[in-house]
Amino acid sequence: MTSSHGFHPYHLVDMSPWPLTGSISAMMLTTGLIKWFHQYNMNLLLLSLLATILTMLQWWRDITREGTYQGMHTIVVMNGLRWGMILFITSEVLFFFSFFWAFFHSSLAPAIEIGMNWPPVGIQSFNPFQIPLLNTTILLSSGATVTWAHHAIMESNLSQATQSLGLTIILGIYFSALQAYEYIEASFTIADSVFGSTFFVATGFHGLHVIIGTTFLAICFVRLFNCHFSSNHHLGFEAAAWYWHFVDVVWLFLYIFIYWWGG
Numbered sequence: 497m498t499s500s501h502g503f504h505p506y507h508l509v510d511m512s513p514w515p516l517t518g519s520i521s522a523m524m525l526t527t528g529l530i531k532w533f534h535q536y537n538m539n540l541l542l543l544s545l546l547a548t549i550l551t552m553l554q555w556w557r558d559i560t561r562e563g564t565y566q567g568m569h570t571i572v573v574m575n576g577l578r579w580g581m582i583l584f585i586t587s588e589v590l591f592f593f594s595f596f597w598a599f600f601h602s603s604l605a606p607a608i609e610i611g612m613n614w615p616p617v618g619i620q621s622f623n624p625f626q627i628p629l630l631n632t633t634i635l636l637s638s639g640a641t642v643t644w645a646h647h648a649i650m651e652s653n654l655s656q657a658t659q660s661l662g663l664t665i666i667l668g669i670y671f672s673a674l675q676a677y678e679y680i681e682a683s684f685t686i687a688d689s690v691f692g693s694t695f696f697v698a699t700g701f702h703g704l705h706v707i708i709g710t711t712f713l714a715i716c717f718v719r720l721f722n723c724h725f726s727s728n729h730h731l732g733f734e735a736a737a738w739y740w741h742f743v744d745v746v747w748l749f750l751y752i753f754i755y756w757w758g759g
Contacts, residue, residue, distance in 0.1 A: 505572040507562070514555040521547040556715060563732070564724045574731050581735045585742050588705075592746050595698040596753065602690045603758050614758070615691050620683045621759035627678050628755040631671050632747065635706075638667035639744045642713070642737050652727045654720070661717050664740070668710035675703050698754060702746055709743050712736040 521544055528541030563569035569577070603614045610616040622628060641664040648657035679696075686696040716733045719725060725733055 505570040507568040507570070507573045512555075512558065514551050514558070517547065517551045518555070521551055560719065560724065560732075563729075564719075569729075569731065577731055577735070581738060585738060588742060592698070592701070592749075595694065595701070596749065598690075599694040599698065599754060599758065602694060607690075610689050610691070616689045619688055619691055621691075622678065622682070622755060624751065624756040624759060627674055628751055631674055632751050634667050634671045634674070635744050635747050638664045638671070639741060641667065642740050646733065646737050649720070649725050649730050649733060650727050654723070657720055657725075658717070661713060661720060665710055665713050665717060668706055668713065668740075672703060672706055672710070675699070675706075695754060699750060702743070702750055705743050705746070709736070709740045712739055 524540060524544035525548060528538070528544045532538050532541050602610075606612045606614045606616070615621050641660045645657050645660035645664060648654075648660060684692050684695075686692050713736050716725075716736045719732060
């Protein structure tokens with residue numbers, strides 16, 4: 497494989513400003529959140545969000561150019577990227593494992609400070625057969641539609657791939673809207689004992705992952721519309737589909753143990 501860096505199949509990336517601007521934006525985002533929480537001033541937070549979005553768009557543009565037009569993503573490079581995504585999802589599994597650990601630690605042997613009851617006295621948990629069950633149906637359906645999109649791409653069926661991927665994005669947005677409504681209608685807050693803390697941290701971070709996954713799929717939708725994917729070269733979509741299936745599986749555990757058993 498001939499590349500600008502010599503005769504080898506590897507991709508030695510060029511110097512890029514985006515890791516630097518991304519890290520600065522992340523620091524501004526954290527500082528902006530603290531300023532918003534303590535001083536009710538969102539100026540720095542909004543500036544950091546704008547900087548983060550601009551960094552993401554330009555970084556994605558560069559990687560899309562490398563993989564689609566410049567031929568930098570060889571088989572060896574794609575295998576490395578696949579392993580990187582696998583390790584990233586593994587780290588996310590361990591991330592959520594810590595939340596489940598905290599939940600089971602508190603629920604299996606409730607402390608005397610919360611009345612030795614679970615849920616604690618005075619907390620009215622959600623009915624698992626209302627919005628949580630609907631959200632479960634939505635995410636399971638979205639897992640089916642994203643698999644449909646994957647098979648359509650492998651069969652070079654652009655029409656079905658576009659329809660199924662668009663439907664997956666709509667289902668992801670619908671899930672986020674229902675979870676926001678659920679939070680607004682909740683009878684308890686994150687400050688209501690360890691139950692509120694574990695519930696909102698676990699489900700809230702999952703909701704954040706749904707938003708990230710929906711954005712991931714939306715970028716893939718734009719790329720699919722621009723014919724960036726082929727039957728044997730669609731690693732960007734493959735990574736998004738893996739991530740979305742991970743989000744689905746985590747939700748099943750959340751629904752069974754936190755909404756149904758724990759509630």
